[in-house]
Amino acid sequence: MNVAVIAVEGSLLSAIAGLADLFWITNQALRAPPAGTAEGLLHHTQIVFNTTIVSADGKSPPAAQGRRIPVDCSFDEMGACDIALVAGMALGPDRLPPLSGSIETAAEWLRNRHKQGTVVGGACAGTFIVGEAGLLDGRRCTTTWWLHHAFKRRFPKARPVWGTAVEEQDRVITTGGPLSWIDLALHVIKLTAGPEIAKLAADVSVADTLPMPQMIYAPRGYVNAAAPLLLQAEEIIRHASPGMTAEALAGALNLSERTLHRRLKELTNESPKSFMTRVRIEMACVLLETPGASVKQVAQQCGYGDDTAFRRAFIQLTGMTPADYRRWAVGRRLRTEQREFE
Incomplete structure (x- = not known):
């Protein structure tokens, strides 16, 4: 070669x-x-x-x-x-x-x-x-x-x-x-x-x-900061009840589902479902870095009624289970603090 x-x-x-x-x-x-x-x-x-x-x-x-x-x-x-x-x-x-x-x-x-x-x-x-x-x-x-x-x-x-x-x-x-x-x-x-x-x-x-x-290294919400529509959609998803659909997100944004799909493809190359999943998993990363909450509690806070579906989505986007991510994030923070102390 x-x-x-x-x-x-x-x-x-x-x-x-x-x-x-x-x-x-x-x-x-x-x-x-x-x-x-x-x-x-x-x-x-x-x-x-x-x-x-x-x-x-x-x-x-x-x-x-x-x-x-x-x-x-x-x-x-x-x-x-x-x-x-x-x-x-x-x-x-x-x-x-x-x-x-x-x-x-x-x-x-x-x-x-x-x-x-x-x-x-x-x-x-x-x-x-x-x-x-x-x-x-x-x-x-x-x-x-x-x-x-x-x-x-x-x-x-x-x-x-x-x-x-x-x-x-x-x-x-x-x-x-x-x-x-x-x-x-x-x-x-x-x-x-x-x-x-x-x-x-x-x-x-x-x-x-x-x-x-x-995405696990980038600041949370970094890609959404590029457009007001993305920031508005992210805010809606963060406060939505579990099971929110793409149709419901489009309605909350006063858009048709077809228009929402087109705009997200233009802005992030994602479908509404993929966008919602990413926002929820980014939320989960922040929550998992905070001591105390169980994986099931984090799943519920991020809009997942089923923690099995949450784990599946988390692995797909980050390459790690929620528990593995928590250990990785905590270890990374401790290593950073140790270098600063030294």
């Missing part, structure tokens, strides 16, 4: 080097699997990841901190590849990913490679380069949670999914967060080499093959 890692001015050096390292680590693990792994399967795989760092002109652009990024060749010299990845980068003075000549060239190159069958991936602000290539139009995608609103404005034809860690559609993969290049690389390995080898790469790297959704 020929992997092209794209370097542009302002790229994160750690991400460029990290992508190359993780694929190299995977190769080493495949050559000499640790004891206890599925050696029979691994020894018979023919996959080797060959990583090349490329830039528009083959020269070394400055990284986010000013250091030069080592580059192997130019886009023209690279030619065909199986996978093309672009990592995060420094933001401009407006706190948005910049547009420059090298970035526009990278976007064009990605677009052409994708037409020829290449799997294209972007992590963090690198998703904006994938967007500039037009590869996110009409496709599900994600980006860093604090760039979500700007992303929607710049790429109105894209279908960004709020708060997810990884999205893939039509050979286009996007991940969110400056360190999400790890998730991107592991997803590429899973896609091209299979889940067993992806698990091996994760285990050897001591990484998680199931990245947690970004």
Whole structure:
């Protein structure tokens, strides 16, 4: 598998080097699997990841901190590849990913490679380069949670999914967060080499093959702050009785159910049911971080008459049970307090 890692001015050096390292680590693990792994399967795989760092002109652009990024060749010299990845980068003075000549060239190159069958991936602000290539139009995608609103404005034809860690559609993969290049690389390995080898790469790297959704890190209600309608709908849901329906929400907003569906699709790419579920689970996260309340009590406070349905919805959105989330959140707070004390 020929992997092209794209370097542009302002790229994160750690991400460029990290992508190359993780694929190299995977190769080493495949050559000499640790004891206890599925050696029979691994020894018979023919996959080797060959990583090349490329830039528009083959020269070394400055990284986010000013250091030069080592580059192997130019886009023209690279030619065909199986996978093309672009990592995060420094933001401009407006706190948005910049547009420059090298970035526009990278976007064009990605677009052409994708037409020829290449799997294209972007992590963090690198998703904006994938967007500039037009590869996110009409496709599900994600980006860093604090760039979500700007992303929607710049790429109105894209279908960004709020708060997810990884999205893939039509050979286009996007991940969110400056360190999400790890998730991107592991997803590429899973896609091209299979889940067993992806698990091996994760285990050897001591990484998680199931990245947690970004929504658990973002401030509660962050995405709804983008529009008055979303804030109003959120307030209604927070004070609604259990079993509130999409029809009832539409009525409370003085809208038809069809209009509510259309507006939510435009604003958040969610159905009314999905929107209501997300608001309730965000409420639950806050309540679970407060000592005392049982999971059943939290479910009832969030509008669920059935705590089984609540647990199912909670796992679907956060990847954890309510009890596991509480332990994770408490542990995270204690670690933060300990660092502050030290």
